[in-house]
Amino acid sequence: MPVLRSPISLRLLRALRGTVLLAVLGAVAGCDRRATERASAITDDFGDTLRIGAAPQRIVSLNPTTTELLFAIGAGPRVVGRTTYDIFPAEVRAVPDMGPGLRPNVEAVLAAHPDLVLLYASADNRDAARRLRASGVATAAYRIDRIADMVRVTLILGRLAGDTTAAHRTVDSVSATLDRVRRATAALPHPSVFWPLWESPLLSVGGGSFLNELLEIAGGRNVFGDLPQPSPAVAFEELLRRDPDIILASAASNQRFAASDRFQTLRAIRDHHVVVVDSTIATGPSARVGASALSLARALHPGVMF
Amino acid sequence: MRSSRWVLLALALVVALVAGVLVGTMHLSLADVANGVMGVGDSMPIAVVRTLRLPRVLLAALVGAGLGASGAALQGATRNKLAEPYLLGVSGGAAVGAVLATALHAPLVLVPVAGFGGALVAVALTLLVARASGGRGDARVVLMAGVIVGAFANSVIMVALANADASAVRGALWWMMGSAADATWPQVRALALFVGVGVLALLAMARAIDVLALGDETAAGLGVDVVRASIGVYIAGALLAAGTVSAAGLVGFVGLLVPHLVRLGGARTHRTIIGAATLAGAALVVYADIIARVALPPAELPLGAVTALIGVPFFLVLLRRLT
Numbered sequence: 182m183p184v185l186r187s188p189i190s191l192r193l194l195r196a197l198r199g200t201v202l203l204a205v206l207g208a209v210a211g212c213d214r215r216a217t218e219r220a221s222a223i224t225d226d227f228g229d230t231l232r233i234g235a236a237p238q239r240i241v242s243l244n245p246t247t248t249e250l251l252f253a254i255g256a257g258p259r260v261v262g263r264t265t266y267d268i269f270p271a272e273v274r275a276v277p278d279m280g281p282g283l284r285p286n287v288e289a290v291l292a293a294h295p296d297l298v299l300l301y302a303s304a305d306n307r308d309a310a311r312r313l314r315a316s317g318v319a320t321a322a323y324r325i326d327r328i329a330d331m332v333r334v335t336l337i338l339g340r341l342a343g344d345t346t347a348a349h350r351t352v353d354s355v356s357a358t359l360d361r362v363r364r365a366t367a368a369l370p371h372p373s374v375f376w377p378l379w380e381s382p383l384l385s386v387g388g389g390s391f392l393n394e395l396l397e398i399a400g401g402r403n404v405f406g407d408l409p410q411p412s413p414a415v416a417f418e419e420l421l422r423r424d425p426d427i428i429l430a431s432a433a434s435n436q437r438f439a440a441s442d443r444f445q446t447l448r449a450i451r452d453h454h455v456v457v458v459d460s461t462i463a464t465g466p467s468a469r470v471g472a473s474a475l476s477l478a479r480a481l482h483p484g485v486m487f
Numbered sequence: 488m489r490s491s492r493w494v495l496l497a498l499a500l501v502v503a504l505v506a507g508v509l510v511g512t513m514h515l516s517l518a519d520v521a522n523g524v525m526g527v528g529d530s531m532p533i534a535v536v537r538t539l540r541l542p543r544v545l546l547a548a549l550v551g552a553g554l555g556a557s558g559a560a561l562q563g564a565t566r567n568k569l570a571e572p573y574l575l576g577v578s579g580g581a582a583v584g585a586v587l588a589t590a591l592h593a594p595l596v597l598v599p600v601a602g603f604g605g606a607l608v609a610v611a612l613t614l615l616v617a618r619a620s621g622g623r624g625d626a627r628v629v630l631m632a633g634v635i636v637g638a639f640a641n642s643v644i645m646v647a648l649a650n651a652d653a654s655a656v657r658g659a660l661w662w663m664m665g666s667a668a669d670a671t672w673p674q675v676r677a678l679a680l681f682v683g684v685g686v687l688a689l690l691a692m693a694r695a696i697d698v699l700a701l702g703d704e705t706a707a708g709l710g711v712d713v714v715r716a717s718i719g720v721y722i723a724g725a726l727l728a729a730g731t732v733s734a735a736g737l738v739g740f741v742g743l744l745v746p747h748l749v750r751l752g753g754a755r756t757h758r759t760i761i762g763a764a765t766l767a768g769a770a771l772v773v774y775a776d777i778i779a780r781v782a783l784p785p786a787e788l789p790l791g792a793v794t795a796l797i798g799v800p801f802f803l804v805l806l807r808r809l810t
Contacts, residue, residue, distance in 0.1 A: 381669050382661045408785070417668065418512040418539060419785035442671065446534035
C-alpha cells in the first residue's frame with residue numbers, strides 16, 4: 182500500500198523543502214546558541230513551530246512510517262492511534278485505527294486525548310493540523326519520502342519523545358547497513374529493473390521515490406529512474422522499449438503477470454527474471470530500509486555473499 | 488446521406504484503424520505491422536501488434552461505435568440535442584455497477600453484467616424521477632432527472648472508495664477518466680457482443696425513433712406505443728453504456744458530438760443517423776486514443792480527457808449553429 186501523492190501536491194512540497202531546511206537549520210543554530218537550555222522548539226514541514234515540553238504520553242500517529250519510527254525508537258507503547266494501513270511492527274495492530282491518515286476525522290483524534298499528533302505533511306492534512314492546534318493539541322506534520330527524510334524525522338521524533346539516544350542509535354544502525362550494502366554492490370554489474378507499484382494504470386517507481394534510492398543502493402538500475410515523479414504512470418509499450426532485465430513484483434502480481442498476455446511480451450517475464458519482493462516495504466522509508474536494501478541486494482545478485 | 492459520404496466515413500475509420508496499429512512508442516515499419524498482423528517474421532513486432540496494439544485499437548473503435556450509436560438513438564428518442572448516455576445518468580449507473588463488482592472481487596466477466604444492472608437501475612430511476620416531477624414527456628425534465636441520477640451515482644462511487652487505499656483510488660479515478668490502455672482480447676470479444684447486440688437493436692428500432700422524434704402526441708397519433716418504444720431505446724442504450732464503461736471507463740462527449748456531426752453530414756432518418764454515428768464514433772475514439780498515446784510520452788493521457796478536450800470546443804461551435 183504505497184502512499185501516493187498527486188504531482189501537484191508533490192511540487193508544492195518540493196517548493197516548501199528549501200524553506201523547511203532553512204527553518205530546521207535555524208532551529209539547530211538556535212540550539213547551539215542556547216546549549217544549556219537545549220532547543221525548546223522545532224519546526225515541522227508545514228512551517229509551524231512546536232514547543233518541546235514534557236515528553237508526550239499519548240501519541241496519535243497518522244502516517245504508517247512515523248508510527249514505525251516511533252516503535253523503532255522505543256516510543257511504541259505511547260502510541261494511542263494509527264492509520265488503517267499500519268501493519269509494522271505486529272503489535273501496532275492492537276492500537277486503535279483512526280482511518281486512512283489523509284483528511285482525518287479531527288473529532289475522532291481528539292477523543293483519544295492525545296498530547297501529540299503526527300501527520301503526513303500533504304496539502305490534504307493542512308486543515309486538520311490547523312484545527313488540532315486550535316484545539317490545543319501539539320501537532321507536527323512531516324513529509325517522509327526519501328531516505329534522508331527518514332534520518333531527519335527520526336532525530337526529530339527522538340527529541341519530541343524525549344529519547345535522542347535511541348533515535349541516534351536507530352539512525353546509525355540503518356545508515357551502517359545501507360553503507361555496507363552500497364559498498365558491496367558498487368563493483369557488481371547493475372541489472373536494469375522495472376518496479377511496478379500498480380498495474381491498471383501501470384505505475385512505476387520513479388526517480389522521486391525512496392524505492393529508487395533503495396534500488397540503486399542494492400545494485401540495480403531503475404528503467405524509469407529518469408522520471409522525476411515518485412510513482413509516474415507509464416505506457417506499456419514504453420516499458421517494452423526499455424526492456425528491463427529484471428522485474429520486481431509481489432507474489433500476487435507475479436501470478437497475474439504469468440497469466441497476462443501483455444506481460445508475456447516482456448523478455449524478463451518470458452525468461453522468468455521476476456524477483457518477488459515484500460510489497461510492504463513500499464509503504465515508506467521506515468527503520469526497515471536497511472534490511473530492505475539488504476534483502477533486495479541479495480535477490481538482485483544471487484550467489485553474492487552480503 | 489449521399490453514398491460518397493458513406494465512403495468517406497468508412498475511409499476515415501479504416502485510416503484510423505491502420506494509424507492506430509502503426510503509431511506507438513516502439514517504431515515499427517508498415518511491413519513490420521503487416522507481418523505482425525499476419526503473425527510471421529520477428530517475434531517482437533508480432534507481440535507488439537497482436538498483444539498490445541490490435542486489441543487496444545479495436546476496443547477504442549468498439550467504445551466509440553457504442554457511444555455514437557447510443558447518443559444518436561437517445562437524442563432522437565428524447566428529442567433532446569444534449570442527450571447522451573453520460574448526461575442521462577446511464578453511464579454513471581453502469582460505473583456504479585462495475586465499481587461495486589470490482590470492489591466485491593467479482594470475476595471479470597461479471598463486471599459488464601453488473602454494469603448493465605447499474606445502467607438499468609439508473610434508467611428506471613431517471614424515468615421515475617421525471618415522472619414524479621410530472622414531466623415524463625418533457626425532454627428537459629428527463630435530462631435534469633438524468634443529471635441528478637448521475638450525480639447520485641458519483642457519490643455512491645465516492646462512498647465505495649472512501650476506505651480504499653491510495654493506489655486503488657488513483658486506479659479508480661484513472662478508470663473513471665476513461666482509458667483503452669489495458670485492452671485485452673477477452674475484453675474486446677465481450678464488448679463486441681454488447682455493442683453488436685445494442686447497435687442492431689437500435690437499428691431495428693430506428694423507425695420508431697423517427698416517430699418518437701416527432702413528439703409524444705404525434706407518435707401516439709401515428710399508433711406508436713410511446714412508453715414501450717422509449718423503454719426499448721433506454722434498454723439498448725443501457726446495454727451499450729454498460730459495455731463501454733466496463734471496458735474503458737467513462738468516455739464523455741462522443742455520444743453528444745458524433746450524432747451532430749453525422750446530421751451535419753446530411754443524415755436524416757435514424758437508420759442513417761445511427762449507422763453513420765456508429766462508424767464516426769469508432770473513428771473518433773481511435774483517433775483520440777492515438778493522441779492519448781503520443782501526446783506526452785512516456786506517460787499516457789486519459790482517453791476521456793482527450794475526448795472532452797476535442798469535444799467541448801467543437802460542441803460549443805455546434806451549439807451556436809444550432810441555436
